[in-house]
Amino acid sequence: MAKQVFILVGTRKGAFVLESDASRRSWQVSGPFCETWPTNHVVADPASGTIYAGGGNEWFGPAVWKSTDFGRTWTHSSQGLAYEGGQAPVKAVWSLATAPDGSLYAGVEPAGLFRSDDGGESWSHVEGLQQHPTRPEWNPGGAGLILHSLVLDPADEKKIWVGISAAGVFASEDGGESWQTRNRGTRADFMPEGQNYPEFGQCVHCLVLAPGGGARLYQQNHCGMYRSDDGGKQWESIEEGLPSSFGFPAAAHPRDPDSLFLIPLNGDIKGRFMPEGKTAVWRTRDAGLSWQALREGLPQDGAYFNVLRQAMATDRMEPAGVYFGTNAGGLYGSIDEGETWDCLAPYLPTITSVETLVIER
Amino acid sequence: METRAPVLVRLPPHLVVLFPGAERLVPLEARTVEEMVDGLDALWPGMRERICDETPAIRRHINVFVEGRRARLSTPLAPGADVFVITAISGG
Numbered sequence: 001m002a003k004q005v006f007i008l009v010g011t012r013k014g015a016f017v018l019e020s021d022a023s024r025r026s027w028q029v030s031g032p033f034c035e036t037w038p039t040n041h042v043v044a045d046p047a048s049g050t051i052y053a054g055g056g057n058e059w060f061g062p063a064v065w066k067s068t069d070f071g072r073t074w075t076h077s078s079q080g081l082a083y084e085g086g087q088a089p090v091k092a093v094w095s096l097a098t099a100p101d102g103s104l105y106a107g108v109e110p111a112g113l114f115r116s117d118d119g120g121e122s123w124s125h126v127e128g129l130q131q132h133p134t135r136p137e138w139n140p141g142g143a144g145l146i147l148h149s150l151v152l153d154p155a156d157e158k159k160i161w162v163g164i165s166a167a168g169v170f171a172s173e174d175g176g177e178s179w180q181t182r183n184r185g186t187r188a189d190f191m192p193e194g195q196n197y198p199e200f201g202q203c204v205h206c207l208v209l210a211p212g213g214g215a216r217l218y219q220q221n222h223c224g225m226y227r228s229d230d231g232g233k234q235w236e237s238i239e240e241g242l243p244s245s246f247g248f249p250a251a252a253h254p255r256d257p258d259s260l261f262l263i264p265l266n267g268d269i270k271g272r273f274m275p276e277g278k279t280a281v282w283r284t285r286d287a288g289l290s291w292q293a294l295r296e297g298l299p300q301d302g303a304y305f306n307v308l309r310q311a312m313a314t315d316r317m318e319p320a321g322v323y324f325g326t327n328a329g330g331l332y333g334s335i336d337e338g339e340t341w342d343c344l345a346p347y348l349p350t351i352t353s354v355e356t357l358v359i360e361r
Numbered sequence: 362m363e364t365r366a367p368v369l370v371r372l373p374p375h376l377v378v379l380f381p382g383a384e385r386l387v388p389l390e391a392r393t394v395e396e397m398v399d400g401l402d403a404l405w406p407g408m409r410e411r412i413c414d415e416t417p418a419i420r421r422h423i424n425v426f427v428e429g430r431r432a433r434l435s436t437p438l439a440p441g442a443d444v445f446v447i448t449a450i451s452g453g
Binding site: 063090 | 376
């Protein structure tokens with residue numbers, strides 16, 4: 001038995017899987033998988049190594065693809081991944097999460113939540129979320145009304161957080177039956193002055209849970225970066241020291257709750273690319289009080305690309321690996337917690353998601 | 362009961378590839394497009410969800426042509442009708 005490290009990459013033209021040994025020095029790239037369907041989020045169940053890829057095809061609708069042999073062969077299903085007749089149909093899967101009890105959750109467009117208890121073969125609608133009283137007033141973000149971010153508490157299977165653009169963060173403590181808003185302290189600068197801290201309606205880009213207890217979360221919002229130390233009930237701004245308040249992804253450290261990785265872009269109305277065309281990943285080691293720009297090995301000239309909501313992840317190795325993929329198709333990785341970087345695959349299709357899997361085989 | 366000539370359904374390659382063993386040319390007994398979709402789904406479970414959404418309706422970027430004309434789920438099928446399931450260019 002030896003440790004193997006996988007990087008799971010969702011792209012607009014299929015899923016890709018990169019494989020390495022524990023050294024993480026050379027990567028074998030395989031793909032595109034899933035018949036080149038747009039795959040918005042590719043994740044793995046850390047216990048079994050099963051890979052799931054959620055996406056949607058313009059012709060054939062939404063589906064979750066599955067591989068039980070590390071990407072070599074795939075099946076797909078969307079049985080039950082549908083709303084009631086007459087409602088706007090489910091268009092695509094945008095987020096996936098595996099729970100310790102083996103269940104699987106999928107966030108979709110138009111925003112809603114589904115659950116599978118049979119490894120993705122069949123799905124049921126977690127209706128409680130759409131029954132929230134704010135539902136009639138949910139407005140879409142720029143790409144649609146999408147459940148982009150889905151976080152499960154590994155220590156409590158009843159706790160779920162979702163981030164919807166642009167309805168905000170919602171949390172459940174009863175396995176999805178009832179939900180509460182979790183947006184206090186986060187801005188919606190697209191609202192009139194004086195109304196830009198609403199109870200809901202924020203454009204949440206990425207929500208991550210810090211290790212060690214289920215109370216600390218970090219959030220990259222359209223309008224700012226935030227930390228919560230009480231399960232999302234109250235958020236504090238942590239954007240001071242960063243080049244902008246706009247970005248898409250966030251990645252927590254596997255062991256240190258005070259560390260976080262972000263990729264701020266130049267601004268939401270300035271092109272949404274790397275500030276000054278110079279690529280940087282920003283890291284905090286003190287829960288957002290101060291930030292370091294990490295650039296070594298990353299393009300510093302003419303980098304007019306961005307990194308999308310789910311397209312950055314860490315692995316659970318020591319030191320932690322950090323990986324991100326761009327909308328220009330470049331996949332970059334660091335095996336020293338961001339100090340130095342390499343390009344792992346330069347010419348993939350537009351990358352929508354990056355996740356990792358470490359498994360003994 | 363009178364034997365009805367099966368309709369002949371032509372499926373696009375990128376639909377067929379999603380279902381191991383599926384054929385491009387499928388004779389089916391069906392009196393409506395909806396029955397035809399049910400018949401395809403009975404042969405290859407899950408195919409209905411690829412052709413139709415939960416409205417229920419044929420997916421927006423799929424066209425079903427019956428005897429040369431665009432059809433809906435309720436469109437009747439004459440015995441021996443030619444049916445084409447085609448992905449629309451509007452879907453990419």
